[in-house]
Amino acid sequence: MNxxxxxxxxxxxxxxxxxxxxxxxxxxxxxxxxxxxxxxENLQVCPRCEHHGRIGxxxxxxxxxxxxxxxxxxxxxREDPLKFRDTxxxxxxxxQARAKNPHRDAFTVGSGTIEERPAVVGxxxxxxxxxxxxxxxxxxxxxxxxxxxTRRCPYIVVTAAGGARMQEGILSLMQMPKATVMxxxxxxxxxxxxxxxxxxxxxxxxxxxxxxxxxxxxxPGALIGFAGQRVIQDTIREQLPEGFQRAEYLHKHGMVDMxxxxxxxxxxxxxxxxxxxxxxxx
Ligand SMILES: [Zn+2]
Numbered sequence: 001m002n003x004x005x006x007x008x009x010x011x012x013x014x015x016x017x018x019x020x021x022x023x024x025x026x027x028x029x030x031x032x033x034x035x036x037x038x039x040x041e042n043l044q045v046c047p048r049c050e051h052h053g054r055i056g057x058x059x060x061x062x063x064x065x066x067x068x069x070x071x072x073x074x075x076x077x078r079e080d081p082l083k084f085r086d087t088x089x090x091x092x093x094x095x096q097a098r099a100k101n102p103h104r105d106a107f108t109v110g111s112g113t114i115e116e117r118p119a120v121v122g123x124x125x126x127x128x129x130x131x132x133x134x135x136x137x138x139x140x141x142x143x144x145x146x147x148x149x150t151r152r153c154p155y156i157v158v159t160a161a162g163g164a165r166m167q168e169g170i171l172s173l174m175q176m177p178k179a180t181v182m183x184x185x186x187x188x189x190x191x192x193x194x195x196x197x198x199x200x201x202x203x204x205x206x207x208x209x210x211x212x213x214x215x216x217x218x219x220p221g222a223l224i225g226f227a228g229q230r231v232i233q234d235t236i237r238e239q240l241p242e243g244f245q246r247a248e249y250l251h252k253h254g255m256v257d258m259x260x261x262x263x264x265x266x267x268x269x270x271x272x273x274x275x276x277x278x279x280x281x282x
Pocket of ligand 1: 028047048051
């Protein structure tokens with residue numbers, strides 16, 4: 001290689017080759033390096049330790065719904081009504097989150113079919129400000145339920161949240177009763193409401209729509225709870241059992257109906273939909 005080629009190849013504006021960082025993913029469960037493509041093909045589940053990684057809304061909708069589903073437009077809500085600022089302005093935090101995410105907020109609704117059974121699926125994305133529930137999330141949840149009511153089909157919600165969005169104060173807490181009322185409306189209309197709890201589902205979301213399903217499914221190893229383990233331990237001054245607040249523990253103690261591997265989730269949902277809404281014989 002002559003000197004010209006050597007210099008040209010080292011220039012920064014040349015197309016970036018896949019770096020080692022793009023090719024490998026470090027599994028948060030076993031800390032081993034996994035080939036990124038293998039990880040993606042395995043639906044972001046570690047092929048070595050079965051750790052279920054966190055996934056975004058679009059990826060989740062693609063995994064659960066049949067091709068050709070609609071994504072509902074994100075609701076327009078009044079932004080930053082409290083003019084909130086901590087170390088940063090809330091509006092700046094929103095801008096930052098939107099720059100890294102294809103959606104305007106943490107809850108996205110897809111309307112379509114699961115193995116040909118009609119369903120509306122709402123997905124909360126932990127990648128957007130920790131999946132926190134503010135007015136946009138509450139409103140999108142309700143729009144999903146409205147769509148299910150219009151289509152007269154089941155509503156499935158995949159939860160992941162650190163809790164209420166503190167930057168919206170009491171307005172974020174008001175989303176809890178608002179969402180709860182919608183689950184009642186689904187019940188009154190005789191439509192199934194199914195919750196898929198993923199890692200982590202905590203705080204105000206657990207205290208409202210995440211625990212009001214007709215059926216609760218959880219992904220293996222998911223952290224599900226209201227307050228954190230350390231807070232509870234310090235309050236009651238007792239050591240908590242091993243695996244407390246994990247999907248398997250909650251299943252054993254009756255808080256969750258089934259723990260389902262991500263590979264089986266779509267099939268299992270289709271089966272549950274069949275049980276809850278038997279096809280009417282033509
Ligand atoms: Zn692993």
